[in-house]
Amino acid sequence: xxxxKSNEDIWLCLHFPDLPVEVFSRQSKTQQTPVVVTQxxxxxxxxxxxxxxxxLAGSSMNTALTINQQVVSFERNDQKELExxxxxxxxxxxxxxxxxxxPPSSLILDVSGCMKLFKGLGNLKASxxxxxxxxxxxxxxxxxxxxxxxxxxxxxxxxxxxGEAKESLGxxxxxxxxxxxxxxxxxxxxxxxxxKQLLQLPVDGLNRRYGVFFTxxxxxxxxxxxxxxxxxSDRPRFRSDVTFMSDVTNLESLVFPMKRxxxxxxxxxxxxxxxxxxxSFKLSHRSHQPKTFTVFLxxxxxxxxxxxxxxxxxxxxxxxLPEVDNLALAANHFFKAESDxxxxxxxxxxxxxxxxxxxxxxxxxxxxxxxxxxxxxxPQSCFGLSAANDHRPELAWKxxxxxxxxxxxxxxxxxxxxxxxxxxxxxxxxxxxxxxxxTLSGKLELLQGPERIDFGWWDDNPVARDYYIxxxxxxxxxxxxxxLKNDTWYLHGIFS
Amino acid sequence: MSMSDLNHLMxxxxxxxxxxxxxxxxxxxxxxxxxxxxxxxxxxxxASGITELLQKQAGIGxxxxxxxxxxxxxxxxxxxxxxxxxxxxxxxxxxxxAGIDLGRVLICQPKSAKDxxxxxxxxxxxxxxxxxxxWPAGILEKQIRRLQVAAKTGNCLGVLFRPDSVSVNxxxxxxxxxxxxHEHSKDNSAMVAKVIKRFGRWESSDILLHFDDELHRPMPDxxxxxxxxxxxxxxxxxxHTRTIQPAEHPPTAYEYQ
Numbered sequence: 017x018x019x020x021k022s023n024e025d026i027w028l029c030l031h032f033p034d035l036p037v038e039v040f041s042r043q044s045k046t047q048q049t050p051v052v053v054t055q056x057x058x059x060x061x062x063x064x065x066x067x068x069x070x071x072l073a074g075s076s077m078n079t080a081l082t083i084n085q086q087v088v089s090f091e092r093n094d095q096k097e098l099e100x101x102x103x104x105x106x107x108x109x110x111x112x113x114x115x116x117x118x119p120p121s122s123l124i125l126d127v128s129g130c131m132k133l134f135k136g137l138g139n140l141k142a143s144x145x146x147x148x149x150x151x152x153x154x155x156x157x158x159x160x161x162x163x164x165x166x167x168x169x170x171x172x173x174x175x176x177x178x179g180e181a182k183e184s185l186g187x188x189x190x191x192x193x194x195x196x197x198x199x200x201x202x203x204x205x206x207x208x209x210x211x212k213q214l215l216q217l218p219v220d221g222l223n224r225r226y227g228v229f230f231t232x233x234x235x236x237x238x239x240x241x242x243x244x245x246x247x248x249s250d251r252p253r254f255r256s257d258v259t260f261m262s263d264v265t266n267l268e269s270l271v272f273p274m275k276r277x278x279x280x281x282x283x284x285x286x287x288x289x290x291x292x293x294x295x296s297f298k299l300s301h302r303s304h305q306p307k308t309f310t311v312f313l314x315x316x317x318x319x320x321x322x323x324x325x326x327x328x329x330x331x332x333x334x335x336x337l338p339e340v341d342n343l344a345l346a347a348n349h350f351f352k353a354e355s356d357x358x359x360x361x362x363x364x365x366x367x368x369x370x371x372x373x374x375x376x377x378x379x380x381x382x383x384x385x386x387x388x389x390x391x392x393x394x395p396q397s398c399f400g401l402s403a404a405n406d407h408r409p410e411l412a413w414k415x416x417x418x419x420x421x422x423x424x425x426x427x428x429x430x431x432x433x434x435x436x437x438x439x440x441x442x443x444x445x446x447x448x449x450x451x452x453x454x455t456l457s458g459k460l461e462l463l464q465g466p467e468r469i470d471f472g473w474w475d476d477n478p479v480a481r482d483y484y485i486x487x488x489x490x491x492x493x494x495x496x497x498x499x500l501k502n503d504t505w506y507l508h509g510i511f512s
Numbered sequence: 513m514s515m516s517d518l519n520h521l522m523x524x525x526x527x528x529x530x531x532x533x534x535x536x537x538x539x540x541x542x543x544x545x546x547x548x549x550x551x552x553x554x555x556x557x558x559a560s561g562i563t564e565l566l567q568k569q570a571g572i573g574x575x576x577x578x579x580x581x582x583x584x585x586x587x588x589x590x591x592x593x594x595x596x597x598x599x600x601x602x603x604x605x606x607x608x609x610a611g612i613d614l615g616r617v618l619i620c621q622p623k624s625a626k627d628x629x630x631x632x633x634x635x636x637x638x639x640x641x642x643x644x645x646x647w648p649a650g651i652l653e654k655q656i657r658r659l660q661v662a663a664k665t666g667n668c669l670g671v672l673f674r675p676d677s678v679s680v681n682x683x684x685x686x687x688x689x690x691x692x693x694h695e696h697s698k699d700n701s702a703m704v705a706k707v708i709k710r711f712g713r714w715e716s717s718d719i720l721l722h723f724d725d726e727l728h729r730p731m732p733d734x735x736x737x738x739x740x741x742x743x744x745x746x747x748x749x750x751x752h753t754r755t756i757q758p759a760e761h762p763p764t765a766y767e768y769q
Contacts, residue, residue, distance in 0.1 A: 432606075441600055442601060490569055
């Protein structure tokens with residue numbers, strides 16, 4: 017919560033006049049399809065290309081289709097607009113933590129605290145403007161000393177004002193005010209058309225005539241009364257989607273919208289100094305079951321080109337989806353980003369002896385390889401090895417999930433004192449025997465042994481075996497055992 | 513052409529001469545076998561390039577000639593040692609015995625042949641593997657060429673185990689060695705290697721490699737024990753007995769004699 021009492025406050029309002037259209041089709045230079053959004057069977061909003069061919073707000077859909085056959089129409093969706101506005105508020109969080117959502121189509125930002133960071137209002141406006149342009153949103157910005165006056169300026173398209181709020185409002189026509197239409201009519205009939213005239217009237221009289229809410233609005237507008245704002249909480253949750261005008265049948269053409277969504281994800285993460293280790297794409301179509309795939313990363317990261325590459329690897333595997341009309345990206349699990357400050361003395365003779373910076377780059381490469389392999393082959397296909405403390409040979413090792421290795425070296429707690437083969441068969445293979453001697457399509461000559469392993473009789477998997485090292489007539493050396501329980505020979509390892 | 517012309521040509525144009533391959537300038541990883549090192553350019557496995565090891569059958573010690581180098585790499589570098597679809601599980605206790613740091617070992621098991629080559633190539637070129645070891649079955653010459661380029665890019669030791677029958681075919685690999693068992697060594701304490709392709713020199717003669725490891729520790733011969741069947745204990749009975757009777761101590765070798 018904050019008050020707008022101080023004269024140092026600067027409020028920036030972002031007004032999205034085309035938001036109802038932009039939730040369906042965002043602007044881009046290549047986007048030529050005229051798109052309109054209808055409300056009660058009438059065209060209410062349209063994109064620039066629809067405006068250019070002469071479609072007017074308020075005309076019927078038939079009129080619009082007569083002007084151009086290509087016009088695509090959507091029914092207005094308030095819910096979607098609010099969601100999009102919330103996403104934009106989360107996006108704006110990268111500039112200031114004080115962001116308020118003003119439905120239906122505006123955001124109000126308290127930017128007084130971030131003037132120094134962005135080196136002035138001009139730079140801040142430029143970076144917000146270019147960011148929104150990249151996302152494909154048309155925005156109108158208003159700057160004033162109070163939240164409501166900034167909103168008014170943005171909606172009315174007035175120039176920035178950093179003087180007194182009350183004086184700046186003078187020339188604004190009253191029909192821009194967010195007040196009841198009846199009051200507007202009444203004021204007009206009194207001959208009042210600008211805010212200057214309105215604000216000269218005595219407050220008591222206005223209060224009696226139009227009610228306390230109206231005067232309260234006016235005093236908050238001018239900054240006479242504090243106007244506390246409810247800022248969004250930083251809820252780390254990312255959702256964004258792209259709707260396609262026509263069905264996409266070639267999945268490869270999804271790469272470009274995918275890149276755009278991942279770019280938004282990256283901006284979201286950068287703004288909050290976060291990283292993700294998994295995100296999912298949802299490919300849907302109105303007449304099919306949606307298809308979802310999740311990209312897992314070995315380590316949390318924030319790297320759009322890598323995200324895109326991994327998503328592409330997964331996308332290539334999808335082959336049972338005939339068409340797509342909506343692509344959505346979601347990320348829910350976030351990690352604090354590690355600070356990535358470089359070594360001050362990197363590249364100089366004062367460089368740290370352990371070469372930390374270098375190692376970090378090396379680790380990034382290792383992580384990238386693991387990410388690529390798990391994305392293409394599945395998470396189960398790659399694993400590390402570790403020794404386990406068990407005398408049963410098949411239990412003396414275990415596969416290990418790969419996490420942040422190879423960062424630290426792993427020394428086994430104890431080394432097996434007896435000879436072990438470099439290859440172990442996953443399941444021992446039964447050997448035939450002649451005269452109690454093992455054979456494997458040829459004679460096996462025992463070189464060493466026995467090494468008795470009689471272990472685990474207290475659990476469900478007891479073994480009683482005599483292990484021998486045997487040489488086959490072809491020259492290979494095997495690790496074989498005689499199972500003492502059923503007196504049968506098995507091949508268990510190869511001295512490769 | 514007079515001698516002075518020739519000298520001039522040598523000095524001014526940087527003319528390449530086969531004899532000038534200076535083994536010191538090739539980055540290599542020592543094999544751990546002095547006799548083999550002596551025969552290899554750079555005195556070791558090429559640290560960036562493909563090495564082919566050709567063998568008639570598995571189990572002749574082909575992996576053992578790599579372990580000293582892998583142990584060295586696992587301790588001197590923080591990069592991975594990747595086994596791509598090994599025919600059996602590389603056995604962790606044995607790798608640890610050989611001095612390989614298990615924390616650096618990675619195993620990848622791609623399912624399809626297409627993924628298989630993809631993994632090898634990407635791992636080689638990723639710069640995050642110090643060694644990639646693979647057992648490609650039917651790999652083509654042009655594919656090996658790609659892998660060779662990838663290994664150069666990633667500064668990685670790539671080892672391909674291939675059947676001995678391909679030794680007559682040409683291969684773009686940097687180093688090719690044929691391995692076979694030594695006829696006179698009964699216990700496989702030795703193996704014969706023959707370098708059939710290397711930089712700057714012809715084929716080598718047979719090199720006898722002696723393994724000096726635990727496998728060849730002399731042991732008393734207990735094989736006559738085999739002729740006496742094992743008297744199986746009743747495991748179920750033991751499991752349910754609270755107090756272990758002296759008679760039920762695990763039998764020792766002594767009892768069998």
